[in-house]
Amino acid sequence: MQKKEPIILITNDDGITAPGIKALVDAVRGLGRIVVVAPDSPQSGMGHAITIGHPLRLNKVDVFDGIDAWQCSGTPADCVKLARDKVLHEKPDICLSGINHGPNHSINVIYSGTMSAAMEAAIEDIPSAGISLFNFDFDADFSIAAQVARNVAERMLTQPLPPHILLNVNVPNATQGDFKGVKICRQAYARWQEQFDHRTDPRGKDYYWMVGKFLNLDKGTGTDVEALKDGYASIVPVTIDLTDVKTKEWLEAEWKF
Amino acid sequence: MQKKEPIILITNDDGITAPGIKALVDAVRGLGRIVVVAPDSPQSGMGHAITIGHPLRLNKVDVFDGIDAWQCSGTPADCVKLARDKVLHEKPDICLSGINHGPNHSINVIYSGTMSAAMEAAIEDIPSAGISLFNFDFDADFSIAAQVARNVAERMLTQPLPPHILLNVNVPNATQGDFKGVKICRQAYARWQEQFDHRTDPRGKDYYWMVGKFLNLDKGTGTDVEALKDGYASIVPVTIDLTDVKTKEWLEAEWKF
Numbered sequence: 095m096q097k098k099e100p101i102i103l104i105t106n107d108d109g110i111t112a113p114g115i116k117a118l119v120d121a122v123r124g125l126g127r128i129v130v131v132a133p134d135s136p137q138s139g140m141g142h143a144i145t146i147g148h149p150l151r152l153n154k155v156d157v158f159d160g161i162d163a164w165q166c167s168g169t170p171a172d173c174v175k176l177a178r179d180k181v182l183h184e185k186p187d188i189c190l191s192g193i194n195h196g197p198n199h200s201i202n203v204i205y206s207g208t209m210s211a212a213m214e215a216a217i218e219d220i221p222s223a224g225i226s227l228f229n230f231d232f233d234a235d236f237s238i239a240a241q242v243a244r245n246v247a248e249r250m251l252t253q254p255l256p257p258h259i260l261l262n263v264n265v266p267n268a269t270q271g272d273f274k275g276v277k278i279c280r281q282a283y284a285r286w287q288e289q290f291d292h293r294t295d296p297r298g299k300d301y302y303w304m305v306g307k308f309l310n311l312d313k314g315t316g317t318d319v320e321a322l323k324d325g326y327a328s329i330v331p332v333t334i335d336l337t338d339v340k341t342k343e344w345l346e347a348e349w350k351f
Numbered sequence: 352m353q354k355k356e357p358i359i360l361i362t363n364d365d366g367i368t369a370p371g372i373k374a375l376v377d378a379v380r381g382l383g384r385i386v387v388v389a390p391d392s393p394q395s396g397m398g399h400a401i402t403i404g405h406p407l408r409l410n411k412v413d414v415f416d417g418i419d420a421w422q423c424s425g426t427p428a429d430c431v432k433l434a435r436d437k438v439l440h441e442k443p444d445i446c447l448s449g450i451n452h453g454p455n456h457s458i459n460v461i462y463s464g465t466m467s468a469a470m471e472a473a474i475e476d477i478p479s480a481g482i483s484l485f486n487f488d489f490d491a492d493f494s495i496a497a498q499v500a501r502n503v504a505e506r507m508l509t510q511p512l513p514p515h516i517l518l519n520v521n522v523p524n525a526t527q528g529d530f531k532g533v534k535i536c537r538q539a540y541a542r543w544q545e546q547f548d549h550r551t552d553p554r555g556k557d558y559y560w561m562v563g564k565f566l567n568l569d570k571g572t573g574t575d576v577e578a579l580k581d582g583y584a585s586i587v588p589v590t591i592d593l594t595d596v597k598t599k600e601w602l603e604a605e606w607k608f
Contacts, residue, residue, distance in 0.1 A: 142398030
């Protein structure tokens with residue numbers, strides 16, 4: 095009996111018409127049955143938002159040559175939930191999210207819609223990876239990122255990840271000539287330093303635009319920020335169990351209840 | 352010289368007019384200078400969304416007797432960022448988020464706007480806690496949750512948490528008579544099983560409401576789900592470093608790049 099073709103669910107947070115998701119679909123052609131369920135509009139910075147206060151729309155579209163695809167009015171996490179329940183009616187073998195226009199290294203794993211789709215998949219026991227390119231341009235060159243994405247997808251299908259683990263894959267904005275390869279990393283401690291841009295509207299009322307500067311505050315080695323800076327793609331294995339075991343022991347000893 | 356009064360930043364995701372945030376403000380009166388910056392409308396399920404695609408409004412309001420308070424048009428994470436940069440102009444000593452109308456135990460830490468505000472504070476090196484009550488009602492009895500919140504806040508001010516740790520505090524819907532006390536716990540492995548409610552609009556087009564059933568799939572002990580079921584309040588220390596160290600070692604050994 096022939097082995098069933100694996101189902102590869104693809105989503106993103108830049109929207110179904112972004113060049114990054116097209117690059118990802120093309121990168122993994124031939125590895126299985128590809129199904130796309132992605133937001134109908136950009137959803138960057140949506141974190142792990144889900145839509146409970148209003149209804150969701152889901153419409154079949156024809157944007158990837160020969161690939162079944164649906165656009166959804168919800169968030170990236172909504173897309174994964176709807177894909178499983180209303181499109182596939184079963185669990186896909188793997189879920190890939192991206193390729194994001196812009197990096198999601200370090201603390202961005204928490205803010206990123208791309209990563210939240212991958213995290214939603216991991217919660218639902220679907221091995222997953224979010225892939226992001228360190229270039230925000232619409233017409234960025236996705237060729238290295240596509241090559242890394244295919245490599246990661248192949249490994250996910252042949253050497254499965256432990257349960258409930260997702261991969262945060264970031265690719266430097268490199269050419270074939272200066273790309274150094276792939277490194278397994280830990281998440282750097284970094285954060286955004288906000289500087290709100292304060293303006294006044296035509297009616298004299300205040301408003302603020304969020305702008306920020308990315309600060310790498312990590313003094314150690316082996317981080318994703320460091321790998322990217324050195325020209326490597328970074329892979330950070332990410333858990334959905336956020337318990338801090340060391341602090342748990344400390345609290346039990348010091349905060350006696 | 353007199354010691355500076357600690358600054359306690361309070362926010363939530365149910366909106367500044369929810370009874371839960373009033374209960375939290377009243378619970379910690381006297382412990383320091385309380386400042387409230389909270390969403391002007393409900394933000395449940397917003398996860399760690401931040402607002403980058405449109406501008407934010409921030410307006411002073413008078414809703415808590417004698418307490419400085421601002422309402423913000425953004426998400427809970429936006430509130431923490433704006434509070435620090437545009438209201439306080441300095442780091443508060445602690446940040447408390449809640450009291451949430453409904454629990455945020457287990458995997459809900461990832462979906463919850465209440466917890467994302469606490470997580471944003473932890474990223475910014477502000478010790479923080481999200482407090483949630485296992486009762487979704489508008490007019491829930493917050494007295495036990497308020498008592499736990501004050502107890503936790505007092506400890507946070509006197510026995511400071513390690514850097515970048517937040518607490519996920521959940522309180523059972525108990526009376527003084529049957530409340531069992533507080534337990535330090537680990538995050539249970541649980542997930543929502545979605546069952547989308549499929550409807551047709553008056554123009555004949557399909558739409559979906561997200562509904563779901565909470566499934567506790569954790570077979571172990573010491574979890575927050577278990578503690579709440581047994582009548583205890585649960586405290587899970589939460590990290591912002593999502594690296595899975597065990598899988599990192601496995602990838603280094605097995606996924607040779």
